[in-house]
Structures are given as C-alpha cells and as structure tokens.
Amino acid sequence: MAISTAISPRHTVSGPVHAGGSAGPQGGASVTLRGIARAFGDKQVLRRVDLHIPAGQFVAIVGKSGCGKSTLLRLIVGLDQPTDGHITLSGVTAGEEKTAADGVRIMFQEPRLLPWERVRGNVEVGLGRDLPKAERQAVATRTLEAVGLGDRGGEWPSVLSGGQKQRVALARALASGPRLLALDEPLGALDALTRIDMQRLIEKVWSDQGFTAILVTHDVSEAIALADRILVIDQGTIAADLAVSSPRPRHRGDPELAALEGRIIDALFNDQAAGI
Amino acid sequence: MSDATLKPPAAATARTIAFPPEAALAPPVGERAPPGRIAGVSSALAGRIAGGNLIGWLVPALIVIVWEALSRIGYLQPNVLPAPSAIVAAAIRLTASGQLPESIGVSTLRALAGFVVGGGVGLALGLANGLSRLSEKLTDTSLQMVRNVPHLALIPLVILWFGIDEGAKLFLVALGVFFPMYINTLHGIRNVDPQLIEMGRIYGMKQGELFWRVILPGALPSIFVGLRYALGIMWLTLIVAETIAAESGIGHMAMQAREFLLVDVVMLSIIIYALLGKAADSIARLLERLSLQWHPAYRK
Incomplete structure (x- = not known):
C-alpha cells in the first residue's frame, strides 16, 4: 500500500513540518479544567470534572458511548459552553470563537472536506485569509507532503479513499501549526490497517511539532498505542487517570501494554456492573 | 453510432x-x-x-x-400536416422576409427579460430565506399561498392590468420562473451539510467567506435544478401568453398564420419553440457541468 511509503522513518524528517510558515509551531498549550459540569436539559452529562493537561502531553480519553467524552472535548476546544466551571488554555480562559486564534484545531470522525475545493484548497482552509496566497499554497503543499499526499494537491476530495481524506483533514488541522489538536474519534470510520497507518502518522507529527494532543476514542488499544496518559470517563466523571510510560514507538502485542489494556477494559466493565 | x-x-x-x-x-x-x-x-x-x-x-x-x-406519397394532407420540406421552405421564406428572425428575437428577449426578473428575485429571496429565519418567517407563508395559484390562471387579470403589452408577458414569465428558483434555492441552502458549516466556523471563516466558500457551493446543485425547471416554465408561459395576446413574436406569427390557414408556418412556430427550449436546457446543462466539476455525478 502506498500509505506505508508516507510513514517514513522518523530520522528522515528533521524539524517541524513547515519551518518558515508564518504560524510556526509555538509548542503545546496546557489545558486546565476546574469544576466543569455540562447538562443537556435534565441529563447531567459531565459533573465536576477537574483536570490539568501539561503542554505537549498526548492524552487519550476513553469511555463507553454516551459517557460524555466527546462533550468534554467539545468543551475544551470551545465548541460548547459548560453549565458550570471554567476552562483555561495556557492560562487564557477558553471561549467561543477563540479556537482559531488560540491555535486550537479539531479533527472529527468525518473528514469534513469541502467537496468543491481541491485537496490543496481544503488544506488552505486551515491557514486563514491573512497569509498571502502564494505562501498559503506553499504551506499547504508542504503540509500535504508531511502527511504523504504531496502529489494529490490538485485532486478533488471525492476521488480519495477514506484514509486519504482523513490525511487531508489532518493536514488542514496541522497547516497553521496548532498548539492543541483535539481528535474526536478521527479514525473510527477507517479500516484496521489504515487506522494503524494513521496512528503512526499522528504520533509522528505530534512528536515533530510538539503540540498538545487530546484524543477521544472508544478503541482502548489505540489509546494505549498513542497516549502518554489515559483518562477513563464514566458517568460524567474521570473514573481513572493512568500514565502510559512505555517507550515509543510502541509495538502492538507488547505484554506490558496488553496487561494495561486488560486493566482499562476491566475498569470500564466493572464500573458498568457497579452502575447498574 | x-x-x-x-x-x-x-x-x-x-x-x-x-x-x-x-x-x-x-x-x-x-x-x-x-x-x-x-x-x-x-x-x-x-x-x-x-x-x-x-x-x-x-x-x-x-x-x-x-x-x-x-x-x-400523399398519405398526409398538406393542409393538415405539411411535409418537413414545406416547413423548411416556409422557414427560408420567412427568414428572407425578415419576419422569422425578428419574431425569434422578440420572443427570446421577452423570455430572457422575464427570466432575469423572476429568476433573480427567486434566487435572492431563496438565499435570504435560507440564510435568515426572520426573513423566512416573514415571507414564506405568503409565498406558499401565492405558489398554489397557477400563474396562467392570472392571464385575464394580467390583461386587465397591462393590456396585451410587453408588461403582461414579462409579468407572467417572471411569476412562473420565480417559484422553481425560489424553492430550489431555499432547499439547497437548507441542505448544506451542517458539519461543513461547523467546520468553517471552527476554522475561523467569517460570514462572507462561509457563504461564498461553503453555503453557496453546497446549494449550487439544487439551484441548478431550479434553473432548469425555471427555463421550462419560462417557455411554456411565453407560448401561452403570446398565443393569447401578442402583437409580435413567435406566438403572434403562429396565430396570424392560422388566420390565413398557413399550416406550414404554424408548424414552424411550434418547432422553433421546441428548438429554443432545447437550446436553453442545453446551455443550462453545460453550465451545470462546468460549475459542478467537483461532483462525481457530473464529472463523468
């Protein structure tokens, strides 16, 4: 598969993806949540969540469907407002319309590409209109190269495969050099092999660029493969906060990781049994 | 083949x-x-x-x-259905006398004028009501009531108001063209993927950029459906209006020929209408293909 060619060994890429871009990587943003609660009508989705994520950390949030993990992510990036508590990003209170300005980018389960713009145009969406056009194109091309799609910039999105579309979405998110990248189950719709490719790519750009990454997933093994730290969300609270200290790159099937995976899954299901 | x-x-x-x-x-x-x-x-x-x-x-x-x-072979009587060659002869005769080009010109101009007015207003109101809840609440109920009146039923009223002037034909064509443009534009805007709009907002697009880059291109396929419907209604309305009351144009030419039992000219008028309708639709389809290249359904 061609995708594997895109995952070049780490030493071939030196420095940030787009050195020279005006919005270069500025390091990660730290995230602090204090007493965050969110209710939709009578349903209390999140209750008094306190959390600190240091700059540059890769955090995975796992939990069963409807546990509030996506809501937590949407609150952090400012797509939704908490009913109580407050959130700060690197000391600045998060709020509406701040996502772009604060260097926060989000990637969804769907690529959400504009079908009427070519691949490069879609990546340019991530750069805003302030940059001169020539520079936008140059940065978009470089970012596409970094995700292994350097020669597909002139294509329509509709001819790309699902994995390639998600790569374009990743390039769009990375183009402006974000300080916080929120990933809302971005690989949930991909097949197993493409998913492993994308996991490696995300890990690579994260270690190259040094942004803070928050990954929401229901795939425990994905969380373990990528994250420094895993938060298990259950019934609107953080049920477990586990550090994953294994060195990178991690190998699937590593017994230590497998044991951790078993513990997390046990935690998820024991809680469910206790909850009922 | x-x-x-x-x-x-x-x-x-x-x-x-x-x-x-x-x-x-x-x-x-x-x-x-x-x-x-x-x-x-x-x-x-x-x-x-x-x-x-x-x-x-x-x-x-x-x-x-x-x-x-x-x-x-004499199976078809020339005073009932003249031969194609006779119709071509009539076309040559009328082209030489200048009556045919003039009639086509007058009818086309009428059709386009009505189309621009009605289509323009339909597009504008469709966009306004698609983008603004207030605008929709204010106007949509009235528009839906008017829509349920067949616009050709207004012919007697229109003749009373405008006589058989250009105004009457312009009004009828504009009214007929308005609704398909309005409804399809509104529908197109309503059906733009809300996830794309959310994406645009997250990436810091302002209202103007969001409209030009996300909403309008997303609504375009539906707007083109409206355009093609509108073109069909444009010719239909014009034919009826010109046949009932006109002093120039293709319909007038046909009615005049009827007086003198010139069946070939009547047939010619009908064929001209068919060709004009086909030409308008072809142009619309070409525009559709050119501006919807991104869409897999139009690319092949």
Whole structure:
C-alpha cells in the first residue's frame, strides 16, 4: 500500500513540518479544567470534572458511548459552553470563537472536506485569509507532503479513499501549526490497517511539532498505542487517570501494554456492573 | 453510432488513470498530474456530450424521414400536416422576409427579460430565506399561498392590468420562473451539510467567506435544478401568453398564420419553440457541468 511509503522513518524528517510558515509551531498549550459540569436539559452529562493537561502531553480519553467524552472535548476546544466551571488554555480562559486564534484545531470522525475545493484548497482552509496566497499554497503543499499526499494537491476530495481524506483533514488541522489538536474519534470510520497507518502518522507529527494532543476514542488499544496518559470517563466523571510510560514507538502485542489494556477494559466493565 | 460504441473503453481507460488506487501508483509527475487529468476528463466529457447528442437526435431524424415519406406519397394532407420540406421552405421564406428572425428575437428577449426578473428575485429571496429565519418567517407563508395559484390562471387579470403589452408577458414569465428558483434555492441552502458549516466556523471563516466558500457551493446543485425547471416554465408561459395576446413574436406569427390557414408556418412556430427550449436546457446543462466539476455525478 502506498500509505506505508508516507510513514517514513522518523530520522528522515528533521524539524517541524513547515519551518518558515508564518504560524510556526509555538509548542503545546496546557489545558486546565476546574469544576466543569455540562447538562443537556435534565441529563447531567459531565459533573465536576477537574483536570490539568501539561503542554505537549498526548492524552487519550476513553469511555463507553454516551459517557460524555466527546462533550468534554467539545468543551475544551470551545465548541460548547459548560453549565458550570471554567476552562483555561495556557492560562487564557477558553471561549467561543477563540479556537482559531488560540491555535486550537479539531479533527472529527468525518473528514469534513469541502467537496468543491481541491485537496490543496481544503488544506488552505486551515491557514486563514491573512497569509498571502502564494505562501498559503506553499504551506499547504508542504503540509500535504508531511502527511504523504504531496502529489494529490490538485485532486478533488471525492476521488480519495477514506484514509486519504482523513490525511487531508489532518493536514488542514496541522497547516497553521496548532498548539492543541483535539481528535474526536478521527479514525473510527477507517479500516484496521489504515487506522494503524494513521496512528503512526499522528504520533509522528505530534512528536515533530510538539503540540498538545487530546484524543477521544472508544478503541482502548489505540489509546494505549498513542497516549502518554489515559483518562477513563464514566458517568460524567474521570473514573481513572493512568500514565502510559512505555517507550515509543510502541509495538502492538507488547505484554506490558496488553496487561494495561486488560486493566482499562476491566475498569470500564466493572464500573458498568457497579452502575447498574 | 460507431462513435458511441467506442466511448466506453476510452472512458474506462481515463478512469484507471484518474483514480490510481494509492498515491504511490500515481505517475511521478508530481504537480503536473492534476491539470493533465482534468484536461483528459473534460475532453472525455465533450466526447460524451457529442456522442449522447448524436443518439439523442436519432429518433427525431427518423420521425422526420418517415413524415416526409408519408407526405410525398400523399398519405398526409398538406393542409393538415405539411411535409418537413414545406416547413423548411416556409422557414427560408420567412427568414428572407425578415419576419422569422425578428419574431425569434422578440420572443427570446421577452423570455430572457422575464427570466432575469423572476429568476433573480427567486434566487435572492431563496438565499435570504435560507440564510435568515426572520426573513423566512416573514415571507414564506405568503409565498406558499401565492405558489398554489397557477400563474396562467392570472392571464385575464394580467390583461386587465397591462393590456396585451410587453408588461403582461414579462409579468407572467417572471411569476412562473420565480417559484422553481425560489424553492430550489431555499432547499439547497437548507441542505448544506451542517458539519461543513461547523467546520468553517471552527476554522475561523467569517460570514462572507462561509457563504461564498461553503453555503453557496453546497446549494449550487439544487439551484441548478431550479434553473432548469425555471427555463421550462419560462417557455411554456411565453407560448401561452403570446398565443393569447401578442402583437409580435413567435406566438403572434403562429396565430396570424392560422388566420390565413398557413399550416406550414404554424408548424414552424411550434418547432422553433421546441428548438429554443432545447437550446436553453442545453446551455443550462453545460453550465451545470462546468460549475459542478467537483461532483462525481457530473464529472463523468
């Protein structure tokens, strides 16, 4: 598969993806949540969540469907407002319309590409209109190269495969050099092999660029493969906060990781049994 | 026919070039690949249009041949249904006298004027009501009530108001064209993927950029459906209006010919209407294909 060619060994890429871009990587943003609660009508989705994520950390949030993990992510990036508590990003209170300005980018389960713009145009969406056009194109091309799609910039999105579309979405998110990248189950719709490719790519750009990454997933093994730290969300609270200290790159099937995976899954299901 | 039968293999080859399974299999021409590919797609498109049109004209041609033959053997009476050659002769005669070009010009101008007014207002109101809840609440109920009146039922009233002037025809055409444009524009805007709009907001698009880059292109396929409907209604309305009351134009030419039992001219008028309608639709389809290249359904 061609995708594997895109995952070049780490030493071939030196420095940030787009050195020279005006919005270069500025390091990660730290995230602090204090007493965050969110209710939709009578349903209390999140209750008094306190959390600190240091700059540059890769955090995975796992939990069963409807546990509030996506809501937590949407609150952090400012797509939704908490009913109580407050959130700060690197000391600045998060709020509406701040996502772009604060260097926060989000990637969804769907690529959400504009079908009427070519691949490069879609990546340019991530750069805003302030940059001169020539520079936008140059940065978009470089970012596409970094995700292994350097020669597909002139294509329509509709001819790309699902994995390639998600790569374009990743390039769009990375183009402006974000300080916080929120990933809302971005690989949930991909097949197993493409998913492993994308996991490696995300890990690579994260270690190259040094942004803070928050990954929401229901795939425990994905969380373990990528994250420094895993938060298990259950019934609107953080049920477990586990550090994953294994060195990178991690190998699937590593017994230590497998044991951790078993513990997390046990935690998820024991809680469910206790909850009922 | 042979042209058409050759198409599928050619299209299949174009497809294998245009859709390499993965990036690594693409020819190593880098940035040059996409323009070449697009040129290939558009030339294939032109070929398909030509091929499709050839097949499309096959049945009309056959009908004309049979019709001419039946007239020649005296089966069809010339005062009931004149031969195609007689209609062509009438066309040449009227073109030479200048009446035919003038009538076509007058009718086309009327159609377009009504179309621009009605279509423009329909598009504008469709956009306004699609983008603003307030605007929709204010106007949509009234518009839906008016929509349920067949616009041709207003002919007596329109004649009372405008006489048989240009104003009457312009009003009727504009009214007929308005609703398909309005409804399809509104529907198009309503059906723009809300996830794309959310994406645009997250990426800091302002209202203007969001409209031009996300909402309008998303609504465009539906707007084109409205446009093609509107063009059909435009000719229909004009024919009725010109036939009932007009002092110039193709409808007037037909009614005048009826007085003098010139069946060939009546037939010619009907055929001219058919050709004008077909031409308008072809132009709309060409515009559709050009502006919706991104859409898989219009690319092939």
